[in-house]
Amino acid sequence: MTRDEAFHQFLLRMGDNTLILGHRVSEWCGLAPVLEEDIALANTALDLIGQTQMWLGLAGEIDGGKSADDLAFLRDAWDFRNVLLVEVPNGDFGRTLMRQFLFDAWHSIMLGRLIKSSDNRVAAIAAKASKEVAYHLERSGDTVVGLGDGTEESHARMQEALDYLWPYVGEMFASDDVDAEMVKAGIAPNPADLRAEYDALVGRVLTEATLTIPESRFAHKGGRDGRMHTEHLGHLLTQMQWLQRAYPGATW
């Protein structure tokens, strides 16, 4: 694998994470339990889509001048490089916020490292995104604590969400040839090296939320290397891409 190929894969991983999660979060638009949460979720989704434009924009640039839109709307499921965590269905509001928290925690730590990337473009995207993500993390963390340490029902739902989502956490810390190449180039950290900081942060919040982290370290994999996505991604893309598929080249 050449450095450019690895860099391209790395950028797809960053951009597809934010694209797919952004789309998932946007599914709450108009449906959230209260108006204030509805707007907050829409803001988060828009932040993530904005970050996608930067990551996929750069990925397309080094891949023969494709646009971020080309990459978002004209690839099929097997070309996507997001972790499985972000493509699982929203479930209830609690599970959506739990997934957001588990992702935000990783995202904030990752962006913190990328700010020091040897590639100026990566460092610039990370600097802009990290301010948005610091707020996402504060908000999702507070909500996880509020609901986890809330009523009997909200606690039970949050524990259920954590049990369901925890097996998807490990993939964020998997390392392969792409990561090795990025580490060598000083562009990005080895994901495995972020785990200790992640466990400390997530452990602190979940303890405050009176929730119990499952003991199993089993991890579903196959998203970030595109080997095998869940069946949910195809359904998501069907909705996200239908307009460009039905009316190719249509513009606003």
Place this chain on the structure above:
Amino acid sequence: MKNEWPLWEIFIRGQHGMSHRHVGSLHAPDAEMAIKNARDVYTRRNEGVSIWVVEANNIAASSPSDKGPMYEPSESKVYRHPTFFDIPDEVGAM
């Protein structure tokens, strides 16, 4: 059990040096979340540098039925307006 979150009045300062202005209200479980919700509802278009939140039931308000005795007496007292001074431009917003 009461299921409704309390109502909060939101005040935003648009820029440094200006005062906080009432912009609206929203619901939130506590003050911290009220600030976060205010950030998301009222500063999405770069409107603010500072947020105050006050639980609505902590605000004491004048009664509309007292309008006459409260405000009408000052209608005819033009000499209370400092319109007889020239304010130098350098002073800026007063």
